[in-house]
Structures are given as structure tokens and as C-alpha cells.
Amino acid sequence: MSNFEIADRFIAGNVVQKAEEVKEWVNREEERIKNFPGFDGVEPIIDLSKESLKALEEAIPRKITFDELDFNFGERWIPTGIYSAYMSHLYGTEVNIAYSSSMDEYSCDARHKNMKIWEEFCVRGYYRVYDGMSLLKHALHNTVPDIKKSIGKDENGHDIKVPDSEAIQLANTKIDEIRNGFSDWLEAQSPEFKDRLVDLYNSKFNCYVRPHYDGSHQKFPDLNMKLLGDRYHINSVYQSQKDCVWMLIQNGGGICDHQVGTGKTLIMCMAAHEMKRLGLVNKPMIIGMKANVAEIAMTYQTAYPNARILYADAKSFTAANRVNFFNQIKNNDYDCIIMSHDQFGKIPQSPEMQQQILQSELDTVEENLEVIKQQGHDISRGMLKGLLKRKENLTAKITTIQYQMEQSKDNVVDFKQMGIDHIFVDESHYQNFYEFPIKLLNYLVIICFDP
DSSP, X not given: OOOOOOHHHHTSEEHHHHHHHHHHHHHHHHHHHTTSTTSSSOHHHHHHXXXXXXXXXXXXOOOOOGGGOOOOTTXXXXXXXXXXXXXHHHHTSOEEEEEETTXXXXXXXESSOOHIIIIITOEEOSSOEEOHHHHHHHHHHTOOOOOEEEEEEOTTSOEEEEEOHHHHHHHHHHHHHHHHHHHHHHHTSOHHHHHHHHHHHHHHHSSEXXXXXXXXTOOOTTOOHHHHHHHHOOOSOOHHHHHHHHHHHHHTOOEEOOOTTSXXXXXXXXXXXXXXXXXXXXXXXXXXXXXXXXXXXXXXXXXXXXXXXXXXXXXXXXXTTHHHHHHHHHHSOOSEEEEEHHXXXXXXXXXXXXXXXXXXXXXXXXXXXXXXXHHGGXXXXXXXXXXXXXXXXXXXXXXXXXXXXXXXXXXXXXXXXXXOOEEEEETGGGOOOOSSXXXXXXXXXXXXXXX
């Protein structure tokens, strides 16, 4: 509690959790010093903390009530124990439901299947039976089974399969009955049960306050308003631009979701330059669409005519000149490097980083495979086959990279050696987000786009 924070960021985020932590600290400290007033001089900090607590409590959103909530069967925030209790009630037997967050997949199991599962909530298709447990899983994922039937044989003697519309409609009806009955079942629960569910919702989703960043105090000492006015008829910086630049500086990145025509390009240039000027970054980079990256470079040079900018035009980034361009990035202290998405995708990545990222993906795949072992028959063969294939491909890639690391002795400059420590991505919704190097660990990425 001895640190200070700007109000823009302090009264934002999970204000409920922050208020609870501040209140707990104040109560603990007051209890500690009540018999020793003035012993360690903590009273002024307690008073300041109470003011902070008051500001947080005033910012807490109004509590959402049970009647205002729309409960959808299968929502991930609702504990699986509640789904299990509801389905045990509906089927008249013990039903257990589990959820794997890594796969976003529910699994269901009934210890003793009864007529509700085998008959009432069951659809018999031409090829297989969809019992109550199968339809329950579809209800949790809000999907409908693709039921097929045969309408004869082809010339090779194979079944001619078509969708069984009647069976699909029957399955959809039963799934809707499962889903729609959930809200009625919740409504019939005790007030204490409803209060716990409402408290869970509010603590998860209704506790956040969006920060408001006020950047009006910034002076932008290097910004050349005269040149901006002469070339672009920009006579002043919008308040929204000041606020956005301040937000990017405070957070070390963020999303600039401004509409077309609100000066998004200038925001990127100003933010990159200010972060460099303030010593927050060493070598920022801006990447944009091929069609407008030259305009980004021109805007930057106009706004900051004394800045050292390296712009990757078509000539400097040809195959013959690319190595020299990469060395320029590595060996010079530029204020900003500007290039297109396509050019950025051609920057080589170090084998060590490639191995690290691929190994992380492989670990995730192996974790998912372990979940599949636990869920057994509840996982489709197609999903299992896909994960095994992904594991095989990743393992092969890692083996190849390990070999390259052992054999390679060249001096090709890779991304890590360039010293780029901050990336601004313009029009990121058009970006393919290359496997490398956009997934780099330990690099901050600012995403700027038009919604």
C-alpha cells in the first residue's frame, strides 16, 4: 500500500477486488496500531487509503439482480455442479458434468441410465442411437447432431446418405426442452441459491470499470504543428488523440479502436515518438498495409522532421538488399522503423525462439490429449485424430529446428538481434498474424485498427 497510482488506472479494472483489498489493509493496520498511535507514522497512509477506498466504492457498478439476468444453459461461467444438479433433477438419476477449459469441451456421465435417458430424451437414427447423454452434450454446446439416413445404394454398393430431417427436428426439440427447462429450474431454487449465483455473476463480470485516460496535460515538445498544418491542414491535436497516446504510454500498449478520419495514423506516430523520447522503449516499429505504409512514414516525418526514421520502401527490401536492411536495423539507433505487413513477415526468427513457441504449442496439444484420455468415449475420433496429427507435425518441426541450430553457423540477422522492443500494428484485422515473429514472447504489441 506504499505505492502510488494515477487515478486513470487505479479507478479501473476490477474495482470490487481492489476495494476489498484496500479495505482489508486499512482494517488490519487500524487494528495493529490502535494501542500504539503514532508508533510508525502509518496514520497518514491509512487516511489516504480511505480516500482511495471511497473512490473505488463510488465507482463500483450497480449490482445486477437475478431477474435481470438471462441464464443460458451451457454458459461457461456457471459451475458444472449446478448443471449436474439440474440434469439429475430432469433425468431422475445422478448425472455428472465436467468441463475442460483447455478444449472448451463438456463431458457428461450418468452412473445409472434409466428410461428418461434411453427413451424420453432419446432419438433413434438410421445408423446410431442418440440417447439422453448424447443430446445433453449437444444442449451444453448449443449444437444439433447431424443425423443421417440411407435412401439406397450407389453403383458401388455403398449407402447413399442424406440428412434425416425428421430425426434432426426431433433431436432439436428434445435439446430445446433441456435448455429451456434450465431457467425454470433456477427460478424454483431457494433465495439463498439465487443470491450465490447472482454474487458469482457480479464478481466475475459486473465488477469492471473501463479506464478513462486524460491526456490533456501532455505537451508533445518535438511535434511540428506548422508542418502538419501546411501539409495535412492539422492545426491542433484532438483531445481523443491526446487521451489515446496517454493510454498507450501508461499501459505500454493497447487497442486504438478509432474510426477512419479521427487521426489514428498520427496517434501511432506520436505514441511511438513519445515512448522513445521518454525512454520507455528503445527501438519501436510500425507495420501497416502495403497500400498506406508510405503515408504512415510521410506522416511521421512531417510530424517529427528531426527524427531518425528507417522506412522499408520496395527497393530497400528486395531480396538483394534485404540483408543490408536488416543490418541497418541492428546497427543503428533509429527513432522508428516503418514497414508493411508483408515485409514484416519476412523478418527471420531465431531458431531458439521458434523452438520455444513450438514447444509451448506442443505442450498444449499434449495437455489436450491427456484430457481426452480422461473423457474417453465423449471425445470424437475426428478431434482425437486431429490432435495426434498436430502433435506429429509440431514434433517434426521441433526436430528440424534442433537440427538447424546444430548445423547453422551463418550470420543472418534475426528479429531478436535487431533490438526492436515495441511494435505498432496498423489495420491489424487485415493481418494474418504470422506464426513468426508476431507471437514473440516478451515483446509488446499494440494493435490499432478500424472497427
